Amino acid sequence: MATRQPVVSVLGHVDHGKTKLLDTIRGTSVVSREAGLITQHIGATEVPIDHIYKVCGKLIGGKKFTVPGLLFIDTPGHHSFITLRARGGSLADLAVLVVDIREGLKPQTIESIKILKQYKTPFIIAMNKIDTIQGWSSEKGRPFVLSEKVQQEHTMDVFNDRMYHIISLLAAEGVPADRYDRIDDFTKAVALVPVSAKEGEGIADLLLMLVGLAQRFLESQLSNEEGPGKGTILEIKEEKGLGQTLDMILYSGVLRRGDTVALGTRGAPIITKIKAILKPKPLDEIRDPRDRFDSVKELNAAAGVKISCQNMEGVIAGAPLIVISGPNDPALAEMKEETSVKIETQDDGVIIKADAIGSLEALAFEAKAASIPIRKYGIGEISRRDVVDAAACGTQLNKVILGFNAELSKDAAAELETQDIKVFTNKVVYRLIEEFQQWLDDTKKKQDAEKRSEFSFPAKFKILPNCIFRAAKPAIVGVRVLAGRIRPNQRLITSDGRSVGKIKSIRSGEEVIKEATQGQEVAVAIDDITIGRQADTGDVLYIDILGSAVKEMAKADITDDERMTLDEVITIKRKEEPFWGM
DSSP: OOBOOOEEEEEESTTSSHHHHHHHHHTOOGGGGSGGGSOOSOEEEEEEHHHHHHHTHHHHTTOOOSSOEEEEEEOSSHHHHHHOEETTEESOSEEEEEEETTTOSOHHHHHHHHHHHHTTOOEEEEEEOGGGSTTOOOOTTOOHHHHGGGSOHHHHHHHHHHHHHHHHHHHHTTOOEEEGGGOSOTTTSEEEEEOBTTTTBTHHHHHHHHHHHHHHHOTTTTBOOSSBOEEEEEEEEEETTTEEEEEEEEEESEEETTOEEEEOBSSSOEEEEEEEEEEOOTTOBSSSOSSOOEEOSEEESSEEEEEEESOOTTBOTTOEEEEOSSTTOTHHHHHHHHHOOOOOOOSSOEEEEESSHHHHHHHHHHHHHTTOOEEEEEESSBOHHHHHHHHTSSSGGGOEEEEESOOBOHHHHHHHTTSOOEEEEESSHHHHHHHHHHHHHHHHHHHHHHHHHHSOOOOEEEEEEEEEEESSSSEEEEEEEEESEEOTTOEEEOTTSOEEEEEEEEEETTEEESOEETTOEEEEEEESOOBTTTBOTTOEEEEOOOGGGHHHHHHSOOOHHHHHHHHHHHHHHHTTOTTTTO
16 A cells, blocks of 8 residues: 655744745745735645655665655644644644744744644654854754754854753643654654754754654554545635635545545535646645646645635635545545534533634633633634624623634624623634633622622621720721721621621721721721720621622632631621521
8 A cells, every 4th residue: 555645734933934944845935925924825835755865865875765755734823723624633644843942932832732732743843043043053954963063062052052941841831852863762752853944954854854753653644545535625715717726635545637526614515526636846835836737637645736626615724525426425424524513512601613623623622621611613703693692691701702713794793782792803722712711800800899899798807906096986996807808888796796886997007998908907997886895906806798698608709718707707697596698
């Protein structure tokens, strides 16, 4: 059985050099033609084994591999990686995580690591921009293991400091790593390959690592069945002279011109025929080719190609493509299974939306990890129906829609103006979760403050020695708040349940304050009490609370000290009224 080339996805933080790395590997300048020099679309490039032999000649001599090459996917970000699914998991067989040696792990690097671990995708780290280290002596295309031998000692000291800093940051993320040439067991540590995408240094080491790992660990996975083609749609594009086309990765089997295929949509699959298969030349880029595409009649996996079909209505990025024999082909059931989303839902929770199946699964995964309950989910833009459904949820904290790379429709925006719900959208999943959690914390605090304003919460304070400033009318004493918070107009009771007046005002130094919280020492003016009669130095006084509020307080977000104080008040009250607070 033939071995197909592995699919290698390139990920990393913006501007850490993903596309520049691939430009250097294939000898192109795609990055210079990108808007703002940032990757806008998903790309795919075939790097044949003969090119790898040429680049790696100084390292491998006459050694040969059975892997026919590498198929690289360049993505605009980690979000694109999770939209590219195959067989219910990641499309990529391997991944390269690009890290700037100067900047280390950035937010998108960390999220990429989380996603790679979630999808169990083996990866190596290209530690880029070694040429920026002061004193580094570069030579175009030189392998790193040869380059380090000509560097000055102080330069290598700086290099090692930065590398070990990155290794420590990776360890904090649960990723054991070391320089690739120092690893004995690649199943236990992630390989760090120092490179300069700008100068081409270390590129040979990187390619050799990828081919070697693929051949050693992925041989069974790369066995290419000579069966019906299976692929993943990257993007839908309008091409001059062709109309609408699909960029896709064929990851298994064979695809032929004229084949009947099923294409994934948000609903039932479309059954259509392949009109044309256009393949970029080796080392050329599917999204921005230097040469004309080759029109081919037959294609074997793995390959990145552009196809034209008779009907592509409703096809979505990240959806599968499967060659079928007809409308009754059993493979359609397989496709239905692959495109079905299984997310655990609850009666109370938020609504989540995303632009693709993989995105939705990633958002659900992160929501579950953050203990965020999900009531409803869907693919596509946030609709008016979503807004109405969110508004119908019982509690304010669940009247929320989280949109991962999902836009708000015009109808939804109009409906939103009439509904009291919250919509969060972001293209970075962990930021989306963080924004929601921050709002959740703020809203809970606000609700807690509103509840506290409705009735007194558990609190107690102690009258301090040598701090009786006036005995009565009103009594003014220095106190320490032992639990909770005290406010003006709260009534007080003693530890034996006697009512002993009401707080008139609170001062901290010369300033009149609205409340004093646990640990504060303040001066309190108390009406209707005489110190030395109803209370004295060293006494603990409690805030009097309503029996009808006890059940509500028990459910509220109160501290352990407040809960203990509540229990003490209940004990005091029930000496006179056995069923108080029930």
